[in-house]
Amino acid sequence: MCTQGAILCLSPYAEPSTCPRKKGNSVNSPCLPIGERIRYHRTRRGRTQVAVAGLAGITEAYLSQIERGLKVPSADVLTRIAAELNVPVASLLGEDPAPSTTEASTTTASSVVRALMGRGVPRGTEPATPTALRERVEAVWRIWQESPARFTEAEKLLPSLISDTEHAICAHRTGTDTGGRREVFRTAADLYGLLRSYCRRTGRLDLSLVAADRARRAAEDADDPVRIATAQWNLGHVLLSQGEEQAQEAGAVALLAVEGLQCVPQSPEATAVRGALELVAVLSSARTCRWSEARKRLEQRARPLAEQVGDGNVQWTVFGPTNVELHAMSLGMLAGEASEALRVADQIDTSHLPSRERQFTFGLEVARCYDLRREDAAVLVHLLSLEELAPEDLVRSPLAREMVTNLVRRVRPTYRRQAAALAQRMSLL
Template sequence: MDPATLPVGARVKYYRRKNGNRSQAAVAGLCGITERYLQQIEAGTKVPSARVLSRLAAELGVPVAALLADEPVVCPTAPLTAAPAVARALMGCGPPRNDEPPDAAELRERVGEAWGIWQSSRTRFTEAAEILPDLITEVELAVRAHRTGNDAAARREVLRVAADLYGLLRSYCRRAGRLDLSLMVADRAIRAAESADDPVRIAAAQWNLGHVLLSHDEPGAVDEAKDVALSAVAQLRQAPVTIASKAVEGALELVAVVSDARRHRWWEARQRLEQHAAPLARQVGEGNVQWTVFGPTNVEMHAMSIEMLAGEAVEGLRVADQIDTSRLPSRERQFTFGLELARCHDLRREDAAVLVHLLDLEEIAPEDLVRSALARSMILDLQKRVRPTFRRQVTDLTQRLQLV
């Protein structure tokens, strides 16, 4: 039987039997769900949430991608927007390495450089695709090498580096449209951070998972993102209070804010932003702890985002006028702000302003623009209704982005 041809529930059943032939009751209990729920999942009458799917994959001893992907797990075919070598490395199908892994200090420097590229480069997808495969292979080689070693400090540092790398990969895979791989690396980040016993990184890994869930279309995923974030906040508050812990707490609060806004709970989103996220931002100031870019500017950007999602374009534009993103360390956050600003003008059918912002986004992050569903939608709608004065510019933009 080829599991790649099976639906999700049938794949769960296949791997449950293949990997130990355990009972439904045993697997369900270890995953924190009822036996009846697992029966319904396997029968195809219930769709598991992302978190339940992650628990099932871990308990069955397979990657999450094995339960989701359309291809077999062995050396999968890469998607259209993610580099094949990145996908292969994550699935353990990269070139074999027999040499000694680099030490933790070298790996930490390389992961930091990779994060710098990812947050600041105009061509971040292209550059990341070139450096990530080898980095994945070497970090995972180092983790395996230290797993049975006697140097506890070195093992902990390597696990911290792994958690940081998986955080980057969560963002890369999500932006590349591979939510299956994004969920998998988010789970790996959590496990690495927990093994390192690092409270701030554990919370940051939960923040990563929250963003994956916010991207899922499945029912309940957005609700679950808030649950994950607030559970992580409660856990983080049991650790020693530092600027770093407060910054990551604030980032988690923003996940909950977005969850409320995505469910059209505008009042709750605004209230949480004002009462929870904003005070934390004032305490920690501008920063980039664990690459969350949390600070007052990011909070203001979320205030504008709420109004954009609520269709309150005028209020969104008013809030946007007070925001300066030029000093943000993340080009991605600058891009998101510009995209939502364009959307506010789009809601008001201010086509000239929409075009100006889209052209600005092409300059800021062309590879992000071509991957953005919202940007593509706005550009195609603009092409249908734009005045003749701007038609050539819009047509040229659609051609550069290969939308026609």
């Protein structure tokens, strides 16, 4: 049994279901205690403890104890404090709806789910051509990897794209255009690979598994060995998100796919996907605390493959030497070796990577290393940088939300205002 589960739980490469508190399929973000919310709203309005306590009919000492978490106010006292601070009681309880996404965005996200579950384009319409579908899928992939507002932008395009792709599959499955049929299935495999990532990042691990399975079936229908292996890479990342037992299974899935690629004619594409699969196996070993095995596989299997192909983006995996270094840094973080991880991080330049998400993950892990060392100023600097790089990812990351919440609780007065403002923008206050 892994003895460092608390650290492993916080890996942004594979956010496990045991990290955040759950209710159904949605993630409940960490919220500040009542006392710290009261202090936040009081100081934000420039009110002293003496003034608020006096007008609320309690002593300054009692309010101080409430703000420090030593006392829990009664409903009557809480109501009076809320009235003096001119905020709803729900704001002090953390029960007000978090405005992290707009109503329109939520509606669109629901449309993605509806399309994924098969409620889309009427079958009587003319199917999209393979070329048109390919262009649209590649455009969405570019948005997903490059846009700071990738969730909002992708959610506008995905529902119709899912429906049109499924419609094209139905039209070509029994058609006579063999080349067109194969291209449609290849495109479908690529689309469902993106949806695997989208569903995982939006907290729908159940649908992420559905998308990974559809990507695999589409790749098999296309008879495309590289895409079949990529589909197993997608499945591996879903399994990495679901606890220690599934993490071990992820490694088995990845290595089976590596074995399957041995029978495929060698090409840069096959080599890159093989390397990406090796990195899944590396993370599988790390998630189950087999540190020596993880480091050995990284150095002896993944790194030589990365040196063969160089930095690239085959099948949107971003595999290459830089990605291998990112995983080396991640191993240090997961093992709790923050100083070693930061030493590795100092040698990494992610500015040339085609994936903003991978740049975000790197920055988040650097922030986590400083968090482990309780270097709050560095944590805050990196979190603010991540907000500029990918604000939608920051809001949705359980690790980021946890770090910001903890930062507000313990940060020195010098940085408290900036930390509290960030927490407010992330709907944690």
